[in-house]
Amino acid sequence: MENDDQILKMCDIPAVPMVAMKVLKLVDSQNTDVDSLQEVIMADQSLAARVLQMSNSSFYGMGRNVDTISDAIVLMGFNTIKNLALAVSTKEVYKKFGLLEQKLWEHSIGVSVAAGLIAREIRVGPAEEATVLGLLHDVGKVVMNNSQPERFSMLTEMVYNERVMYTDRERSIFGFGHAEVGGIFAHKWGFPNHLCDSIRRHHFGSYDDLLDLEPRTRALCCIVALADSLCIRLGVGYRGPMADLPLRDSEYMQLLKITEDRMAEIIERFKMAYIEEKLSYQM
Numbered sequence: 550m551e552n553d554d555q556i557l558k559m560c561d562i563p564a565v566p567m568v569a570m571k572v573l574k575l576v577d578s579q580n581t582d583v584d585s586l587q588e589v590i591m592a593d594q595s596l597a598a599r600v601l602q603m604s605n606s607s608f609y610g611m612g613r614n615v616d617t618i619s620d621a622i623v624l625m626g627f628n629t630i631k632n633l634a635l636a637v638s639t640k641e642v643y644k645k646f647g648l649l650e651q652k653l654w655e656h657s658i659g660v661s662v663a664a665g666l667i668a669r670e671i672r673v674g675p676a677e678e679a680t681v682l683g684l685l686h687d688v689g690k691v692v693m694n695n696s697q698p699e700r701f702s703m704l705t706e707m708v709y710n711e712r713v714m715y716t717d718r719e720r721s722i723f724g725f726g727h728a729e730v731g732g733i734f735a736h737k738w739g740f741p742n743h744l745c746d747s748i749r750r751h752h753f754g755s756y757d758d759l760l761d762l763e764p765r766t767r768a769l770c771c772i773v774a775l776a777d778s779l780c781i782r783l784g785v786g787y788r789g790p791m792a793d794l795p796l797r798d799s800e801y802m803q804l805l806k807i808t809e810d811r812m813a814e815i816i817e818r819f820k821m822a823y824i825e826e827k828l829s830y831q832m
């Protein structure tokens with residue numbers, strides 16, 4: 550695509566970290582066993598710690614003490630481990646860690662937690678898929694910021710000063726949007742197609758625009774859009790609450806058939822879970 554060429558010229562899409570690549574390859578091959586997957590995970594301290602921590606966390610709800618990587622693999626399943634490897638690797642994409650990057654990271658964690666809670670509530674597909682999608686939905690912003698920091702900070706200032714969404718101004722500054730950049734990133738990292746599509750389409754105009762996608766991908770787009778609105782409203786990963794922006798949460802709630810009452814409960818659960826999740830990354 551023409552736009553993709555322009556993006557690749559302006560943005561440096563990072564390579565997949567070695568450990569994630571090995572896990573992806575192993576999980577995708579037909580004859581993988583627990584031992585070989587364990588070996589790869591054990592070779593990477595931060596991934597090993599995260600697998601153990603997640604398999605024991607109340608968020609993943611395994612309900613028992615898991616103290617070996619092999620038990621964690623058996624309990625969580627190969628696909629969850631694959632998603633976890635991608636999630637852990639994401640942090641490496643954040644080259645610098647200033648205030649702007651900190652906010653982008655917090656926003657990703659927030660949307661990831663909210664998307665997981667929403668997916669659990671409506672029970673469409675595995676919830677950890679929505680969790681990983683939440684973590685990665687705005688990865689395009691990180692890539693744009695790493696590649697063109699001045700331009701990206703100008704965009705961010707516009708968002709705050711003019712009280713607009715990133716999507717309202719990014720095209721005039723970059724010539725393309727962060728969702729497209731994220732889509733290219735996801736494709737290059739070998740994500741499953743439905744995750745690539747949901748990252749690329751998470752700022753859809755109307756539901757009709759999603760009709761070419763599979764129902765599961767459509768649901769993921771709506772889940773992440775609702776989780777995103779929730780976080781923007783509360784100011785998660787922003788300098789403060791941005792409730793005055795034209796958020797479309799009620800439209801997404803309708804699409805996902807979530808009532809106001811259920812949403813209020815999700816928001817309450819979110820506040821606790823977000824703090825817990827954010828702390829877990831600081832370990």
Ligand SMILES: [Fe+2]
Pocket residue numbers: 686687727728751752
């Ligand atoms: Fe976004």
Ligand SMILES: [Fe+2]
Pocket residue numbers: 656660686687777
């Ligand atoms: Fe977002």
